[in-house]
Amino acid sequence: MTRIAKPHHPPTTPSTRRHHLLALAALAAAACALPSAPAHAQAWPSKPVTLVVPFAAGGTTDVLARALGEKLGAAIGQPVIVENRGGAAATIGADYVAKAPADGYTLLMGAVHHTIATSVYKKLGYDFQKSFAPITTVALVPNVLTVSATTQAKDVKELVALVKAAPDKFSYGSNGAGTAQHLIGTQFSSAIGQPLLHVPYKGSGPLTTDLLGGQVSMSFDTVTPVLPHIKAGKLRALAVTTAKRSSSLPDVPTLQESGFAAFDIGTWFGVLAPARTPPEIVERLNAEMVKVIQSPEFRKRMQDIGAEPIGNTPAQMAQQIASDTARFAKLVVENKISTE
Structure with a gap:
């Protein structure tokens, strides 16, 4: 017959019970002293x-x-x-x-x-x-001076002439006051010596919609939202605002090439x-x-x-x-x- 050895338990005395309790208390205190694991220590994400x-x-x-x-x-x-x-x-x-x-x-x-x-x-x-x-x-995305395809201007020089002839008829849209489009528009207005009405929007979507609809005359938005409309012939790109031409619009000159040396903003x-x-x-x-x-x-x-x-x-x-x-x-x- 197989005999199973049983664990030996020494007799318990008040002294040993007190020793065990003190040991458990020390372990508990040590556990509390350990810093809790930070949330980001868990698997992210x-x-x-x-x-x-x-x-x-x-x-x-x-x-x-x-x-x-x-x-x-x-x-x-x-x-x-x-x-x-x-x-x-x-x-x-x-x-x-x-x-x-x-x-x-x-x-x-x-x-x-x-x-x-x-x-x-x-x-x-x-x-x-x-x-x-x-x-x-x-x-990095270039910004581009864009007008409606129905605008008579075929280049920046012609646009400036139209603006100076009837300044009250022209405005430019941006993605909001303090955006790159706003800064470029203000620079352009200063460079041609003619104030332009600034119309701020909450984003390129509503701005492009109004540019297509003629509610604003021009924009200096990034290439991305206007590129499909330029390719479709609904908008016309007159110049890009960066120092070099855009690979997506290789035939469109820069503002520097158009006579505005200070422009280089993407x-x-x-x-x-x-x-x-x-x-x-x-x-x-x-x-x-x-x-x-x-x-x-x-x-x-x-x-x-x-x-x-x-x-x-x-x-x-x-x-x-x-x-x-x-x-x-x-x-x-x-x-x-x-x-x-």
Whole structure:
């Protein structure tokens, strides 16, 4: 017969009971003293990520966010939800993200406009250089001076002549006061020596609709929202605002070629997280986004909408933000741009 050895239990005494209780108390105290695991120590991401677009749907920011979000979601295994929060030259959406939890689940599709708004809006609830953690610049898109195809002007020189002959009939639209389009329009108005009525919109979608309908005379928007209408013959591109021509509009001259030497402004778009987002999450987001941006499929998509894919490091994006903030602060003062 097999014998099963039983554990030996020494007799329990008051002394040993007290010893056991003290040992348990010490273990409990040690457990309480251990720091609790931070939320981000859990596997990230464990739920959908929201990518806030600070403009209305249909514009370049929105198009880029959705193109990136779709591929990023597949890469990280969680949906990326694009949420439009337009208004006040993209500052409303930026303010929302700046105040969101720094856990990697709420991101901002930022743009060059934010570096301009810093100097235009005096009472922002955030500091664009301090309230965010840059992740990567997604793309650079040229801006283009565009008019309705029914406008008599076939080039910038003819447009200037028309404006000077009947200045009250001409206006330009932008994505809001303090955006790149507003700054370019103000510079152009100053360069031709003729004030132009500025009509701000919440995004490229409604702006393009009114440009097609003749409610505004011209725009300096990015290539992306107007390119299909230019190709369809409904809008006419007169010049791009960058120093070199756009690959998507190779026959359209630059404003510099058209006699305006001071113009060299394009619009970059990039993703940022709230400041104090854990570095490991920022690094993971950067790595996954750069893979998407460098993929042949995404690059082809960017080419189709007139954008140049970038995909840089957080440090490089931060440097770009600092440089543009200083540069545009000077231009804002020189062109007397204000929302007041």
